[in-house]
Amino acid sequence: MSYYSPDALLTDAQRLPCTFENAVQGLGFLDPSSTSSTIPAGTTLQLPLWLAEMLAVSQRMGTPNNVLSLDNPPALSSRVLNALKADPKTVELRQLATHFYALGERVLGLWDEPELEEVLIQTYKARTAEIADLAHNPQGAIGGEAGVFLRGLDEDERQLFRVAHESAKMMKQFMTERSTKN
Missing domain, CATH: 1.20.58.2050 (Methane Monooxygenase Hydroxylase; Chain G, domain 1)
Incomplete structure (x- = not known):
């Protein structure tokens, strides 16, 4: 940033x-x-x-x-880290900190915490896979657990979802146009 x-x-x-x-x-x-x-x-x-x-x-x-x-800020407390280790997709990061990953990055710049770093990396990986899946299958993202998950995305994840969703729409449009030309 x-x-x-x-x-x-x-x-x-x-x-x-x-x-x-x-x-x-x-x-x-x-x-x-x-x-x-x-x-x-x-x-x-x-x-x-x-x-x-x-x-x-x-x-x-x-x-x-x-x-x-x-x-450590409350958003990066041991209770939150344990919840993220258990299942990162169930934690509403936006409730903890609107810019959760940016806060984690800044905290890691202040002191060395290998466990925090590993939890943030694993959380991002797990949540990114879910975000990509929901961005490419928007019908399933409207309600239920997926809706709760999407509401809990931090700002970086929301931007990732928007980009992935737009790219999926553009790819579908491209493939439709290509198939009609052939």
Whole structure:
């Protein structure tokens, strides 16, 4: 994704749980429940990904500790990962994060989690096969389990479905035109 793409901006706006390791002056406005201009050490807040990332990599002058530590977002919690391992097609990714895979990619850029990487890859593979099948057979995609599955697609998957559906329509049109010419 490019820096100025709406999808990148929306991914950056997703919130991550963060715990402040040190007291930080001047950022009290980030905590809506605080009347102080200082965030005390141990405070846990949900911050936008872009801000959490910047604060996590910055260090306070004179201390070896980071300003805050990042936790996995709820969309990538162990409960969600276990559900994805069990059956990726039953999880409504859109309910977890509109840009689920983009969030996973950004989190993987922040810390090394081979298990998370493997789950995301396997999830994408399994769901992509289902998306391709539904895109080529749209009659079965209207209701029932297929309809629930399609409503739960994240933005990348929705775009994939649109492209696959359009290509299937164009191929069918091409084959029809070709057979009528012969």
